[in-house]
Amino acid sequence: MQSNNYNMASKNFLTIEEVADTLSVTRQTVSKYIREKELNAVRINKNYRIPYKDFENFINRNTTVSDVETIYLKKSRNCLLGYEGRVDENEILNYRVNGAFQENEINHQLRYNKFISGDNFSVLKHLLPNIQEKVDLIYIDPPFGTGQDYVNINNDLAYNDTLVNHEFLEFMRKRLMLLRKCLSDQGSIYLHIDKKLGHYVKIIMDEVFGYNNFINDITRIKCNPKNFARNAYGNYSDMILFYVKNRDLNIFNDIKEPLSEEEVNNFFPKVHSRLGKYTTNPLHAPGITIDGDTGQEWNGLKPPKGRHWRYSREELTRLDMEGLIEWSETGNPRKMVFAKDHKGKKVQDVWEFKDKGLSYVNYPTQKNHDLLKRIILNSSNEGSLVLDCFAGSGGTLLVANRLRRQWIGIDNSLKSLEAIKENFSKAKVKCNYFSFVSFD
Ligand SMILES: C[S@@+](CC[C@H](N)C(=O)[O-])C[C@H]1O[C@@H](n2cnc3c(N)ncnc32)[C@H](O)[C@@H]1O
Structure with missing residues (x-):
């Protein structure tokens, strides 16, 4: 009997058939476990259901780590990405961060519409009690593990992208675990990433959100075709991975595009x-x-x-x-x-939204606002809470505000704070500013 990172898709109850299938035993054997009180079951609408937590405990009591992983992989059709430094899910979720929010500027009395400066893991940990299962839409555009520094037009360092390989993957996995907790039952998450890392991140997202909750891998055409001398095809696209908390419950407004x-x-x-x-x-x-x-x-x-x-x-x-x-x-x-x-055409999974060059924006790697508009219009409603914890220049927050959503932004770069203040002031967006102060 050992601890494990068993994490099946987010489901509260399992049927007897599902348990039998997962354990490769008959229904009668599962009934025997229930009769002998080895496995807990509750009656819902005349049928017995096994609370997911109890099933998990049963598995933990009766199997070894490798058994659990085999069952997990079989049931969820997931792969688990193996790399150095993977931390157990419970450890991530129970990790305590000491610190508090400091009010820096209060410009309105609304509950949300705020920007918090600080490391997003610590900030999310402290925000969670207030926003758990309340966020309808998360859009994130993290650093892409390039190992590079990113500067603005004045050559000031905006942020450095120093975490690479497995360190980057574990950095993302930890944040995704917290972000899953934030999502409402009808919530969606869009993660913007490049194609060098995106496929690894997909496997991590399958683990965290469940393979069945993967909706789309959107190819985003980000710039004009490239004509470089390398022995390669021009790479003018990146990817956006779209997952939901619960398939079929997610907000999806299916907004059609006008014909050209x-x-x-x-x-x-x-x-x-x-x-x-x-x-x-x-x-x-x-x-x-x-x-x-x-x-x-x-x-x-x-x-x-x-x-x-x-x-x-x-x-x-x-x-x-x-x-x-x-x-x-x-x-x-x-x-x-x-x-x-004509009602317009269904949007497909290749999108062309080119980003503006550095000389036209006040923050490097700033994403196209029409791209954000499409995501926000489709996967949230007026009044929904939208979260971006790699906020950069605050485009997600700005567009969410324009579309009458509530929003929260987080970023740990001072240049991000400056860019956001400038962009919000131009667009007359009212925002409350906080920072996270660590006590460690
Ligand atoms: C690719 S940029 C986001 C750009 C943004 N989407 C935009 O349109 O302006 C990534 C952002 O993540 C922020 N970041 C990186 N690590 C972070 C962390 N641990 N906590 C909070 N923000 C972080 C960086 O400061 C940077 O602004």
Whole structure:
């Protein structure tokens, strides 16, 4: 019997079948464990359910570390990333940080809309009692483990990105564990990362948030195509990993994108003098209706063989009266569909949002605000709490504020604080400023 880092997807109860399947035993064996009080079960809606915590304790009492990991990997379809210096999850969550928040500038009386200067692990530890399960959206853009220093246009050091390899991965894992605690049941997290590290971070996010809660790996086109002399393809994209706390419960507003001019011209090649660009679609669809209205003759026409009218005959007459049916020279009717009524297109997982060059912004690696707008509009609602604990120039907070979300920003760079103050003052954003003071 040993301690372990067993961490299955966030689930409160398991069915008897799930337990049997995970342990590779029969349902009867699980029932025997319950009867003999080795395993606790509760009755929910006439069925027995095993509280997840009790199942975890049962596993801990009866298995070794390697058994637990095998079960974990089988059940969750996860891989665990092995590297030097991995700390046990319980140790991370129970670690105590001594310190307190210091008020530096109070500009409003709202609960959130604040920026806290300090190391985000310590700050999150101290914020957690207030924001646990309250955050609907987290966007983070951490340093990418490049080993470089990042300077602003005046050559002042904004931050250094010195943690590399396994140290970077463990740095991120610890913060992700705390961030998971912050997410509400309908919450989402978007993590911006480059492609050198992103695939390792994906495995860590699978561990922390659950493989099943992975939603998208978004390819973000970040700059113009590169034409360098290296023996390689130009790399003009990075990645955004999108996970949720609970698949199917997450806020997703599915905001459609308008068609481009080229798409409008391709899809709607004809022009109506009053209603603008349009195309035509058949009025019939495959399949026959034997007795129904849509299989009957309309305007002297039967639907073609093996097909039926898409609309009732009454609706067809209404469309025709309103001039919304186009008749070909051979007497074939088609429905007119107008570009102005198009609902927009579903957003896919390749996004083009190029960042501005250093000479146009007051902080290095500042991310495109339209990119943030898309994320915030889709994965939060008005009034939602949005968190960015690698806030940099404060773009996430600024856009969240404009979209009437509540927000919290954290960063440990003095230049970040300066950039945020300048950007908020220009945009007239009211923010309360704090810093975290460590007692250690
Ligand atoms: C890539 S930049 C973020 C840029 C930001 N997305 C923007 O649009 O301006 C990463 C930020 O993480 C901050 N950072 C790095 N380690 C941190 C830590 N341990 N605690 C708080 N902030 C940290 C850096 O100071 C830097 O501002």
